[in-house]
Amino acid sequence: MGLEGRFDEAAGVVRVGDDARQRYHDSRGYGYPLEGNEIALAPVEAAHLLFRGDLEAVVDDGGERLDFRTFVAREPGRKFGVRFLVYADLRSRGFYLSPAAEPWLADPPGGEADFAVFPRGKGPGDGEVEYALRVIGERTDIPADELADGVLAVVDEESDITYFDVSRREPSGTSEASLPDRCEADLLADRVVVWEPPLDLYESAFYGQPLEGREYERPTLQCSLLEAAYLAARGAIDLDPETVRERGRSVEGERFDRRLTVYTTLRERDVVPKTGYKFGADFRTYADVESVENLGHSELLVRVHPAGYVFEPRDLALDVRLAHGVRKTMVFALVGESGGVDWWSLERLTP
Amino acid sequence: MGLEGRFDEAAGVVRVGDDARQRYHDSRGYGYPLEGNEIALAPVEAAHLLFRGDLEAVVDDGGERLDFRTFVAREPGRKFGVRFLVYADLRSRGFYLSPAAEPWLADPPGGEADFAVFPRGKGPGDGEVEYALRVIGERTDIPADELADGVLAVVDEESDITYFDVSRREPSGTSEASLPDRCEADLLADRVVVWEPPLDLYESAFYGQPLEGREYERPTLQCSLLEAAYLAARGAIDLDPETVRERGRSVEGERFDRRLTVYTTLRERDVVPKTGYKFGADFRTYADVESVENLGHSELLVRVHPAGYVFEPRDLALDVRLAHGVRKTMVFALVGESGGVDWWSLERLTP
Numbered sequence: 001m002g003l004e005g006r007f008d009e010a011a012g013v014v015r016v017g018d019d020a021r022q023r024y025h026d027s028r029g030y031g032y033p034l035e036g037n038e039i040a041l042a043p044v045e046a047a048h049l050l051f052r053g054d055l056e057a058v059v060d061d062g063g064e065r066l067d068f069r070t071f072v073a074r075e076p077g078r079k080f081g082v083r084f085l086v087y088a089d090l091r092s093r094g095f096y097l098s099p100a101a102e103p104w105l106a107d108p109p110g111g112e113a114d115f116a117v118f119p120r121g122k123g124p125g126d127g128e129v130e131y132a133l134r135v136i137g138e139r140t141d142i143p144a145d146e147l148a149d150g151v152l153a154v155v156d157e158e159s160d161i162t163y164f165d166v167s168r169r170e171p172s173g174t175s176e177a178s179l180p181d182r183c184e185a186d187l188l189a190d191r192v193v194v195w196e197p198p199l200d201l202y203e204s205a206f207y208g209q210p211l212e213g214r215e216y217e218r219p220t221l222q223c224s225l226l227e228a229a230y231l232a233a234r235g236a237i238d239l240d241p242e243t244v245r246e247r248g249r250s251v252e253g254e255r256f257d258r259r260l261t262v263y264t265t266l267r268e269r270d271v272v273p274k275t276g277y278k279f280g281a282d283f284r285t286y287a288d289v290e291s292v293e294n295l296g297h298s299e300l301l302v303r304v305h306p307a308g309y310v311f312e313p314r315d316l317a318l319d320v321r322l323a324h325g326v327r328k329t330m331v332f333a334l335v336g337e338s339g340g341v342d343w344w345s346l347e348r349l350t351p
Numbered sequence: 352m353g354l355e356g357r358f359d360e361a362a363g364v365v366r367v368g369d370d371a372r373q374r375y376h377d378s379r380g381y382g383y384p385l386e387g388n389e390i391a392l393a394p395v396e397a398a399h400l401l402f403r404g405d406l407e408a409v410v411d412d413g414g415e416r417l418d419f420r421t422f423v424a425r426e427p428g429r430k431f432g433v434r435f436l437v438y439a440d441l442r443s444r445g446f447y448l449s450p451a452a453e454p455w456l457a458d459p460p461g462g463e464a465d466f467a468v469f470p471r472g473k474g475p476g477d478g479e480v481e482y483a484l485r486v487i488g489e490r491t492d493i494p495a496d497e498l499a500d501g502v503l504a505v506v507d508e509e510s511d512i513t514y515f516d517v518s519r520r521e522p523s524g525t526s527e528a529s530l531p532d533r534c535e536a537d538l539l540a541d542r543v544v545v546w547e548p549p550l551d552l553y554e555s556a557f558y559g560q561p562l563e564g565r566e567y568e569r570p571t572l573q574c575s576l577l578e579a580a581y582l583a584a585r586g587a588i589d590l591d592p593e594t595v596r597e598r599g600r601s602v603e604g605e606r607f608d609r610r611l612t613v614y615t616t617l618r619e620r621d622v623v624p625k626t627g628y629k630f631g632a633d634f635r636t637y638a639d640v641e642s643v644e645n646l647g648h649s650e651l652l653v654r655v656h657p658a659g660y661v662f663e664p665r666d667l668a669l670d671v672r673l674a675h676g677v678r679k680t681m682v683f684a685l686v687g688e689s690g691g692v693d694w695w696s697l698e699r700l701t702p
Contacts, residue, residue: 277505
């Protein structure tokens, strides 16, 4: 026979007495203890106990007896629907989780986190948090400056849930290569042709793409404007760097400068960026290029955004799904006003 | 010993005499015949012959002798760079192709086509065209109303080429299912819960998602606002259709009506649309649902746009690549002002 709870609407919690502490809190990680054997439940916790039939009913301040349907219809609490769905999903996967707030937790995760998820087999009393979890609906935009280490759960319009592992990801590599001196080059529309540079510019440093096969000792290379701007700034080709950058801006707008910042930062970290166009990204990257002949798999797909960018969950789903499908990690490079770059990776996660 | 051409800059063609007609036109499909043995070449054709060393040089109106580099540096003709790259790529794959214009062709493809590509082994004189080919750079936007049957070649910033097969694609299916009468339902934030409807609503008609497993005879279903708006309009749930649509508009804006138009059109064609969120699309579709128990693979990913939409090639690359990776076909549903839907599929193609 289940217990009844009392809905304290002002406090936004459901209080349950009798042996609730032992039955729900101590053994199964719901709520936080009050005096005696009473506990307080967050609305999602109470809804879950109602849903499972563990709690018989919740009685509101006016004395009305609520079952699962009528309790849920009140949408008790901010983002109730999506938070409940994620709470129930993780519970059904065998995890305990608490609202990311005191007094559920002595030291709750900050930021925009909704829940603290405990390691499998652990609960709120064990002092260990596996990750902070943020829950959003697929129509909720996420400003880039709200990205935080942890897990992001996105509930789609049909109530399926996708989990993303969000973490900082600093690219670094070993693809160092020396550059030639002032090779002849022509700027043509939105690309640059470098006429018969030393083979190493392509074969070791991996700039450009040969105009025809690789059978020549000094293949003529087609370079992107980004590659050319970088090479020109280092004196490796005989074009004026500012002319190349101007052309970049004229065909791409301010996006060109952001992408050049990221391109340059990656090259300075000895990572080779090549175009990510075929994957709809800005770059794919190779950390350890020894030669193009023996090129490994590219590891990252990089998308460049300004630091103030606001993500749409659907675009995140698309990027991360595609990256996963081609065995790469999706990385977002957020470029600040002063030219600093923040790197975040998002990967699909199955809890 | 190669021939020389004369660059008729006013006409925008390169004329070659001697035995050019036999050498270049009749046997290898370059240019169009003039009087005697002379032929006229488009700049891309002349550049290709220069590149291969078949043409020694091109002499301009002022008497200057141009080699491949100096001829190309003039960027002779609109979109010269990207058109040359695609022309050379298809030639290297063994295809003949001509500018999509008279007098290269008696009956050239219209629209925005740049080239007519002939069937393998055929040339301009054989009266057969394999497909019309449009060439763009990855930074060139494409208005939806310029989509046309044929092939779209996109040259990325590093001069790699992706080919897309563009064609009309009318979805149709056999997933017909009857609907129940006025099931109880609640509108909650941006989704709808249908309380214990007949099992068939999920199991045969594939609406919603059960709140928990499938073990129940009458599982409570969570439906998207689109599903709910459709079901409400048909009297299958006890919500006011306009209330559901209003909620849709309030969380999604005018996009909701466009998506509802496409959702409704697909259902009317006996195709089941479910959310495409995990693929970053609007819908994935099932043409032949007999039961959810024996659900096949979904065939299409559908993205909804207004008829006046302008595509960015990078987004096309992302969508088509992802769809290919999950063995589905990417379809764009373009919704006109009057509610008509134009359907276009894009698929990667290796010529």
